[in-house]
Amino acid sequence: MSWLYDWWISLAQALGLPEAFQYPFVARGVVAILMLAPLLGGLSHLVVARRLAFFSTTLGQAALTGLVIGVATGQALDDTYTAILAFCLLVGVVMVYVRRQTTLPPDTVIGVFMAFTLGLGICLLVAATRRFNIHQIEAVMFGSVLTITDHDLVLVMVLGAALGIVVAFAYNMLLTDSLSPSVARARGAPTTAIDYGFVVIVTIAITVSLKIIGALLVEAMIVVPAAAARNLAHSTRSYLVWSIVLAAVAGLAGLFISTAWRVPTGGAIVLALSVCFFISLPIGRWLRR
């Protein structure tokens, strides 16, 4: 990975950026953002089209519970990916199952799971603080470039590429199913597999992003780019491009704000994303005049 860091450091020097932006941990953060933007930005427009925006909030809270379960079962505090991924996958799959079995609106079912994961997480967290200092999990909850390792970046790169290929392969079916499951089913699309499969893809994408953006704020990275892009886009193609560009721009802006003013990276990225959204509102109105 060192060539990527060297590339950023030489670019930062060429752009005349302050020395703080040339530190190795900032270089790692930049590389991570540039990897996450296509993944989360690319998924975001499908998440919004499938009305799963609320679901990513549930996963963020499930990640907290997964983290505590991981620590309680003996995993190292800085290596709880397995427990977080397992618990989030369990919550996602059970939620889709329940949603398919009931006539309740999807947001009501997601709300029930959100309440459940939050309640369980808080109870377990209080029990777990007897074993470790609660401040140690701040990095996972709020994200921090300081905690990104080469291992994390390789994970993001490999899983991001794999998920990207799967989504690209199934994209047309996924979007048809998002627009009308009946039309997709008639066309022979495996709508049940799509329903479960997409939730698994989103869960994996969110889990690998936790260290950078944080569990509580990861939902913003998967919802706000699409919300802002929708104001600017006139087609599916431009929707995808805008979602990725806004995720990348806001991610880098948040990283620089975080480095310059020493605020949590996740919070800074979400603030930058929110600014993008509010700027996109009047631009969108102007474009549609």
Add this chain to the structure above:
Amino acid sequence: MSGGNAIELTRVTVRRDRRVVVDDASLAIAAGSIHVLIGPNGAGKSTLLSTVLGETAFEGDVRMHFRGAGTVAYVPQSFVADRTLPITIAEFLSLSRQRWPVCFGITRASKRRVAALLEQLGMTGMERRRMGELSGGELRRVLIGNAIEPAPEVLLCDEPATGLDPAAVEQLDRLLCELRDTHGTTVLMVSHDRAQVRRVADQVTLMQVRIRQTGTADAVLDQAELA
């Protein structure tokens, strides 16, 4: 019209919240025919259609007999997609006409097919219009176009004439008859439009939770009017 049945329903019962919405329905739809389901609201027509589509749990037996690739197309009664979703007509129609992800662009072959299809629908040059900007009638024409090209073996339509002006309904009728006559497509359709039913139907089934009568359009409609 070719021989044999394309769709066979045997003693199909559908329950929703313990209420029977389709009761003991047995029906045979001849291959290469247009079969129309009629009846009052709540008679179970759309439910029967979604049962054939495989969307609704049921008791009994539903069989489809295909002669070719087994392609099925569906024109839904309502299309509740988010109207702010930025998807153009060309992109929507290309979703089922190309393997290349539509978000990366529309292939040349797909562009040609979409242009020809829109011309057939009387919507020439509307490729770049967003789906969310379409009127109810225009949206329905796009949904019909999406279902009829390439010609499916079985076409399921849930009140396809809703929101269409008289000229568009006549155009729809011509398209349905052309599918049947040229491609041997079997059409199972729900309709409230009696004039349309008389124009296109080979067989008509009157439903009222149970199947009341099946026969020619004139026989069933005359009986229904008398009742």
